Amino acid sequence: MGKIIAIANQKGGVGKTTTTVNLAASLGVLEKKILLIDADPQANATSGLGVDVDNVAIGTYQLLEHTSSAKEAIVQTNSPNVDLIPAHIDLVAIEIELVDKDNREYMMKQAIEGLSAIYDYILIDCAPSLGLLTLNALTAADSVIIPIQCEYFALEGLGKLLNTVKSVQKIHNADLDIEGMLLTMYDSRLRLSNQVVEEVKKHFADMVFETIIQRNVKLSEAPSYGESIIKYDASSKGASNYLNLANELLQKNKEKV
Secondary structure, eight states, X not given: OOEEEEEOOSXXXXXXXXXXXXXXXXXXXXXXXXXXXXXXXXXXXXXXXXXXXXXXXXXXXXXXXTSXXXXXXXXXXXXXXXXEEOOOGGGGGHHHHHTTSTTGGGHHHHHTTXXXXXXXXXXXEEXXXXXXXXXXXXXXXXXXXXXXXXXXXXXXXXXXXXXHHHHHHHHTOTTOEEEEEEEEXXXXXXXXXXXXXXXXXXXXXXXXXXXXXXXXXXXXXXXXXXXXXXXXXXXXXHHHHXXXXXXXXXXXXXXXX
16 A cells, blocks of 8 residues: 655745655656645646646646546656646635535545555645645645755744644544654755754654755756756756655655665
8 A cells, every 4th residue: 555645834935846746756766656646726746747737627626626536637747657636726716615515624535545556655745834725635644744944934833733733633634644854955054054954853853854955956947847856957966865865765664775
């Protein structure tokens, strides 16, 4: 059975989508079968994997509305072994449309039931909020990866996210684990970056991934070409970081790399 991992943090600009796309591509290169679900109305994971957002007819919106099946929504990407359930700006309306529905937090869980038998890992790119879309992702997931930017306000709001995780564990998904906290946008030249790393490791110890994602120009460039960092520049520091993360994730889940 495959594992479902949500990548979540209600703060924007912390590297959620960058992590989801490049972790998916790295796991794909390591010959794991991956499904990425874009659950962010900005649809950056969709365009970042080379899929034209304007031509998305069936995606996460239809999935959550239960008007299309997951298998109808899946498209192939330009990354080996990586499939995608794309997003479109119409996803922005889903929170309003689901609000009156029974079991509204379970729409994604119900929609993707059975896909774990097909994929090794299902990664869900969450929106930068703690609304219904993120709640659906956390309710459907086995675990959550929390990207934390190595910046001044890194720990601000983290308590709120951890409280949301606890509340999801209590009410909707008792099996939800924290897969790990991932430090992103690290610049070894900055004292602040090093302070954030120390602070996060001091507070959260074993919950923090050993792998740290460094600031890298190529990581910023790759999405504009609709490519993962592995496809765009496999020799870059960013590609090396995400391959290390993929290996660490596999080892953590006791898989042979």
